[in-house]
Amino acid sequence: PSENDGDTSVITDTKPKTAKPPMYKVLLLNDDYTPMEFVVHVLERFFQIGHAQAVEIMLTVHKKGMAVVGVFSHEIAETKVAQVMDFARRNQHPLQCTMEKED
Numbered sequence: 589p590s591e592n593d594g595d596t597s598v599i600t601d602t603k604p605k606t607a608k609p610p611m612y613k614v615l616l617l618n619d620d621y622t623p624m625e626f627v628v629h630v631l632e633r634f635f636q637i638g639h640a641q642a643v644e645i646m647l648t649v650h651k652k653g654m655a656v657v658g659v660f661s662h663e664i665a666e667t668k669v670a671q672v673m674d675f676a677r678r679n680q681h682p683l684q685c686t687m688e689k690e691d
């Protein structure tokens with residue numbers, strides 16, 4: 589058309605070529621038996637969290653029942669959960685770690 593009046597064919601919507609992959613929260617759960625120092629050690633060792641922040645997160649879990657310790661790709665989150673669960677079991681502590689898809 590020589591004029592563009594009323595032309596509704598102009599495309600303004602763009603489709604992303606690559607969708608961003610979903611991210612997963614890794615959660616640490618409270619229990620009555622796992623020593624506080626063990627939880628702090630887990631946070632330092634598997635999540636590269638500094639001592640002061642590790643103590644803070646551990647106390648949040650202790651008081652509130654759970655806390656998000658990090659957000660990762662599905663593969664990394666699965667690895668973290670497996671590492672924590674294996675380390676807890678090997679040390680005979682009931683510490684539970686799980687993952688949940690982010691909204």
Ligand code: TYC
Pocket residue numbers: 616617618619620621622623624627646647649650683684
């Ligand atoms: N509640 C535990 C205690 O009093 C400490 C604890 C904190 C356990 C965090 C698990 O994810 C946890 N010894």
